[in-house]
Amino acid sequence: MKIIKRVIKPLSPCFPNKRNAHMFLVTGKYNFILKYLQAIWILIINVCFVSVLLHCSEENVWKLCSDVSIRIPIELDRCFVVFISNPCRTVPLWKQRAGREDDRLVIWDYHVIFLYSVDCKTCLVYDLDSELPFPTFFHKYVTETFRTDQVLKSDFHRFFRVVPAKQFIQHFASDRRHMKRPDGSWIKPPPPYPAICTSTSTHNLDEYINMDSDSGPGDVFNLTDFVQRFYKIEK
Numbered sequence: 001m002k003i004i005k006r007v008i009k010p011l012s013p014c015f016p017n018k019r020n021a022h023m024f025l026v027t028g029k030y031n032f033i034l035k036y037l038q039a040i041w042i043l044i045i046n047v048c049f050v051s052v053l054l055h056c057s058e059e060n061v062w063k064l065c066s067d068v069s070i071r072i073p074i075e076l077d078r079c080f081v082v083f084i085s086n087p088c089r090t091v092p093l094w095k096q097r098a099g100r101e102d103d104r105l106v107i108w109d110y111h112v113i114f115l116y117s118v119d120c121k122t123c124l125v126y127d128l129d130s131e132l133p134f135p136t137f138f139h140k141y142v143t144e145t146f147r148t149d150q151v152l153k154s155d156f157h158r159f160f161r162v163v164p165a166k167q168f169i170q171h172f173a174s175d176r177r178h179m180k181r182p183d184g185s186w187i188k189p190p191p192p193y194p195a196i197c198t199s200t201s202t203h204n205l206d207e208y209i210n211m212d213s214d215s216g217p218g219d220v221f222n223l224t225d226f227v228q229r230f231y232k233i234e235k
């Protein structure tokens with residue numbers, strides 16, 4: 001994942017915010033045990049994510065999915081990996097730590113986030129590159145990060161490839177070619193574990209970044225439909 005354009009002035013490094021975990025307890029008719037378990041699961045996912053803080057977002061998210069599948073497999077069906085890109089590979093996202101000025105706008109070639117659809121009322125977004133709280137409620141994340149496509153030229157419209165976490169772990173492969181210069185040297189140090197591959201593929205990252213809805217894993221949504229799919233109405 002690389003930055004296509006940064007928008008003005010340097011910023012001090014600001015790490016994902018792990019405070020207010022208590023905010024993510026589910027309120028309402030749920031019984032105490034369920035709430036307690038959910039809080040624990042959310043905390044375990046947070047801890048998994050922080051422990052895999054590495055170098056490129058698709059591999060971070062892969063590691064997170066793999067950790068969830070080992071530690072809390074029953075929650076894996078509620079987890080999704082989302083690739084954000086478009087045919088021009090120019091997607092503006094706000095509130096990114098790499099961004100500058102107050103609104104922290106960055107234009108990425110693609111971006112990857114992790115979604116945890118906790119229950120019928122709560123969905124959380126895990127984005128290590130965001131300066132929003134970690135994790136952030138879905139509605140807050142989409143409002144602040146994507147704003148709207150309506151004021152953007154179509155080259156900058158955001159599309160979303162949503163892949164169930166289980167499918168992502170089984171299928172994703174990357175030989176890290178995008179982390180190397182043409183001469184073969186690393187742009188930044190590679191993660192300290194072997195490249196992720198499957199029995200049938202050593203590299204299929206582009207199938208995920210491609211936003212052609214007729215091919216590739218999972219389902220492709222535009223911004224409107226993506227919000228519809230995961231927005232949980234507060235009851």
Ligand SMILES: *[C@@H]1O[C@H](CO)[C@@H](O)[C@H](O)[C@H]1NC(C)=O
Binds near residue numbers: 222223224225
């Ligand atoms: C989003 O996609 C749906 C169909 O998948 C389409 O009906 C709708 O018009 C699209 N919205 C925008 C803003 O392009």
